[in-house]
Amino acid sequence: MGKNMTVSKSIADRAVVLERPNADTAIIRLVRESRRNTLSAQLIDELELVLNDIEAAPPRAVIVTGQGQAFCAGAEISEFKEMMGKPSVISTEYLPRILQVFERLRNLPCPTIAAINGHAMGGGLELAINCDFRIAAKGVLLALPEVQLGVVAAAAGVQQLHRLVGRAKALEILLLGDRVPADEALALGLVTSVCAPEDLEAKALEFADRFKRCAPSVVAETKRAVYRSEGNDINAADDFAATAIFNATSAPNFEEGIGAFLEKREASFSALPAGTSSTGKGGKPPRQASTPLCKDQACPRG
Secondary structure: OOEEOOOOOOHHHOOEEEEEEEOOEEEEEEOOHHHOOOEOHHHHHHHHHHHHHHHHOOOOEEEEEEOOOEEEOOEOHHHHHOOOOOHHHHHHHHHHHHHHHHHHHHOOOOOEEEEEOOEEEOHHHHHHHOOOEEEEEOOOEEEOHHHHHOOOOOOOHHHHHHHHHOHHHHHHHHHHOOOEEHHHHHHHOOOOEEEOHHHHHHHHHHHHHHHHHOOHHHHHHHHHHHHHHOOOOHHHHHHHHHHHHHHHHHOHHHHHHHHHHHOOOOOOOOOOOOOOOOOOOOOOOEEEOOOOOOOOOEEEOO
16 A cells, blocks of 8 residues: 555544555545445545645546445445435535535546446446546446435436436436446446456556656646536637646746657656646636627637
8 A cells, every 4th residue: 555644543444545656646545445435424524635635735647446345335325314304404515515525526637537446336436427537347337326216316427427428328327227337338438448356456557657748737727628618619618728728838848848849858847736726717818719709809718
């Protein structure tokens, strides 16, 4: 196990640990194995603390994985039982808390990789969906069975699943709650690759290592532009792209990347500063348009 985050609790009492196997990679490991890594209030709180540490010293890539037989079995049903008859508590307190933490994971400036080591059910699959990439161990099952429990998959299912697999297939998964084997999930685009269980962590680390050749600032800008473009028309997407390239070419990594290419050497990119996220608006470059965007035809974008 890599270098762990310093914590007050013993590992046996924790639900999440942060490992730094090398200077460029962070691993968020769910370790509440006895409860199949369910999304308890404790796990969500500890996940947020881990994200604080990652934001303070952003790596080149983050891997999210589980310990034991499950990646994450979804909601802690015993906590749901306590909210029976309290729909406003679920919709205004319970769900927003999960969405807040998942959003922070999604908005990390570096690539995030879900290494799905075991079954990912309900909120567990939604946790993986909030990562940029998903690598699954062969034989694992993925599902959003909330409809069979009288609940809605509201932590990513109804909002994001259709962007990965298309509306019809997303509705099938959401409305039936059936389990999807890893190989089928790969064919659907729900996961990006499948490998033998014993190779999963090595494959995830190998994939994370590939981002070392890329400028962190440009990775952050590209990721930001892609996510901001979703759900917008092509003109708005063009504006987000213009903002991204302005910010990227304003950073020292631009000169380093071009210089290294011309000098036929390996680039030495600088790391991201602490607190960087993929949601910041960054610079506001003027963009000339064929039709007036504002009075002087040079509106700030972003």
